[in-house]
Amino acid sequence: MPNIPLRLLTKIHGIVTPTLQRDSATLTARSTKMYAKRAALSLAFVIVLVIFFSISIGTVDLRSYFFPLLQSPAAARPLCATNPVPLRVFMYDLPRRFNVGMFNRRSTDQTPVTSLTWPPWPKKSGLKRQHSVEYWMMGSLLYDGDGREVVRVSDPEMAEAFFVPFFSSLSFNTHGHNMTDPKTRIDRQLQIDLLKFLAESKYWKRYGGRDHVIPVTHPNAFRFLRAELNASIQIVVDFGRYPRTMSNLSKDVVAPYVHVVDSFTDDELSDxxxxxxxxxxxxxxxxxxxxxxxxxxxxxxxxxxxxxxxxxxxxxxxxxxxxxxxxxxxxxxxxxxxxxxxxxxxxxxxxxxxxxxxxxxxxxxxxxxxxxxxxxxxxxxxxxxxxxxxxxxxxxxxxxxxxxxxxxxxxxxxxxxEFQYPPKKEDAVDMLWRQVKHKLPRVKLGVHRSQRLKIPDWWKRKR
The missing domain is CATH 3.40.50.2000 (Glycogen Phosphorylase B;)
Structure with a gap:
């Protein structure tokens, strides 16, 4: 190796070292920018992915941020964020004498009604119509349509609730109001036969009827054996008629009366x-x-x-x-x-x-x-x-x-x-099924507690 003077080496070091430092700094800066770009792109990708997923499941509406004029008016929006999965309901196949057979008592046909044989509500029924919630609820289960709160299932093992298609209000209105009227015996026998049928049902016995839905909208509906329905989810229009031991808001559903006047469909006056x-x-x-x-x-x-x-x-x-x-x-x-x-x-x-x-x-x-x-x-x-x-x-x-x-x-x-057939999304019957869905968690809570408690309802007893 040649003998290089110390002065020359120092000069060369003074020139090369800053150059290397500048190159190293340049490489570091470029690397930092590259990593920053990659990180920014990755973050942007994650954000876009999250937003896309949120939009797909309905939790984010970008229109409210970027296109406010495209939003639906408040009155037209759904009342609440409903569960996209409809309530699964099993409906018992009862002979027609328990339901639509009351429209024509001369008929001997007792085969369960289907969507093809579903009869319209009688036009000349007068005030009987106001207590016809049971009819419209049954019809909603026979109708095969999408986008509503309920779907009928044929397998009871898949059901979240069970519907009992007995027209108890129509039975009262049809089979004698006065208790001394001999026709009331028909109403009484229908109730006896129905409860016997339910008592033999595996699914009624499973939870004592707690997950069963029974419309009793007339104040005198199920007049003979109403107390036997205490555990079930009852559809009622008025709680003022019965004591808490027979109906209560913790499990039962308040239904509107079916209106008897025609709906005002062209109410568009300027003043x-x-x-x-x-x-x-x-x-x-x-x-x-x-x-x-x-x-x-x-x-x-x-x-x-x-x-x-x-x-x-x-x-x-x-x-x-x-x-x-x-x-x-x-x-x-x-x-x-x-x-x-x-x-x-x-x-x-x-x-x-x-x-x-x-x-x-x-x-x-x-x-x-x-x-x-x-x-x-x-x-x-x-x-x-x-x-x-x-x-x-x-x-x-x-x-x-x-x-x-x-x-x-x-x-x-x-x-x-509005009660109608075919049923529509968020009409009265759809709203009622949503109310039933709201009651089910409490029903399940009661069922689960009763299955493990050694002393039933101990918290209600005086200490």
């Missing part, structure tokens, strides 16, 4: 407030028992007002038409208690787009976990309603813009109170 010339409307029976006594008292309190129509009437075809016209031409429709806290009149008012004025201290309303009735209804206690002049003055001073807002809201939600 609905002024077009409805009657302030407050009521038409019906004024002499009722129990809480219905308030109707007689209201007749006196509301007498003498030119803009209030309080008319005594019985339910005939012509009177139902007159009630429909009266509701459609009124701003507010009065809903006092009948024999029970609720009545069909409330739901007649809703489909007539007449703002309900509810006078009751104990009423329970359907779908209240999803629908806020205060958005389209007014509530008065018995004391307030019977104070002379108070209720009428409140209604006369009610702001027009607030009334119009309620009118629009009631138009938007009235579809949830």
């Amino acid at each position: 609905p407030y002024e077009s409805r010339t009657t302030l407050l409307f009521f038409r019906g029976r004024t002499f009722r028992k129990d809480e219905g006594i308030v109707r007689v008292k209201l007749a006196k309190v509301l007498a003498g007002y030119d803009d209030v129509r309080y008319e005594r009437s019985v339910a005939t075809g012509e009177n139902i038409k007159a009630s429909s016209l009266g509701m459609r031409s009124s701003k507010f429709c009065l809903h006092p208690a009948g024999d029970t806290p609720s009545s069909c009149r409330l739901f007649d008012a809703i489909v007539s787009h007449c703002v309900p004025v509810i006078v009751s201290d104990q009423i329970e309303l359907p779908f209240e976990d999803e629908i806020d009735y205060s958005e389209f209804s007014l509530f008065f206690s018995f004391k307030e309603a019977l104070e002379p002049g108070y209720m009428v003055n409140q209604l006369r001073n009610f702001p027009k813009d607030k009334w119009v807002e309620m009118w629009r809201r009631i138009k938007a939600i009235s579809r949830h109170f």
Whole structure:
């Protein structure tokens, strides 16, 4: 190796070292940028993947951020984020005498009804229609359609709930109202035969009927053996008729009455407030028992007002038409208690787009976990309603813009109170099945606890 002077080596080192350092720094910077780009691309890919997945399962709606004008109006959106998996229900195949056979009692055909043999509800049934929830629920299970809250399964092992297609309300209306009427024996025998059939069912015995759904919407439905249904999920329209030992909100479902007036489908007036010339409307029976006594008292309190129509009437075809016209031409429709806290009149008012004025201290309303009735209804206690002049003055001073807002809201939600065949998504029956679905977790809790508790209901006993 040649002998290089120390001075020259120092000079060469001073030149080469900074160059190497600069090259190393350049390489490091380039490497850092490369890794940063890769990290950014990876992060962006993950974010896009998460957003795509969220959109696909419906938890993110980018329209609300980037295209707000494309959003659906609030009134048109579903009431809640429903479970995309429908409720699986097994329906027992009962002979027709338990259900549609009551439409034509002369027929001897007892084969279970199918979607092909499903008969329409009788047109000339009058007020029997208001207690026909059982018919529409059965029809919804026979109809094979997508996108609804319920699906019928043929294998009971796959079922989450069991539907008992007994028309208990129609049976009461058909087989003698008066207990001394010999025809009531038919109603009693139907109940006896049904409970015998259920007692022999493997699936009724499995949980004591807790996962079985039975409509009993008339206050006197299942009048002879109602107590035997305590454990099941009952579809009722009024809790005021029965003690808690027979019906309670923890397991039962509040159903709307089936409205008897025609729905107001072309209510598109530019000024609905002024077009409805009657302030407050009521038409019906004024002499009722129990809480219905308030109707007689209201007749006196509301007498003498030119803009209030309080008319005594019985339910005939012509009177139902007159009630429909009266509701459609009124701003507010009065809903006092009948024999029970609720009545069909409330739901007649809703489909007539007449703002309900509810006078009751104990009423329970359907779908209240999803629908806020205060958005389209007014509530008065018995004391307030019977104070002379108070209720009428409140209604006369009610702001027009607030009334119009309620009118629009009631138009938007009235579809949830429609009973129809074929059934539609979020109509009354679809809403009822959703309510059943809401009850099932509590039913399962009760079943699981009862299977392991050594002392049943120990927490209810006094210590």
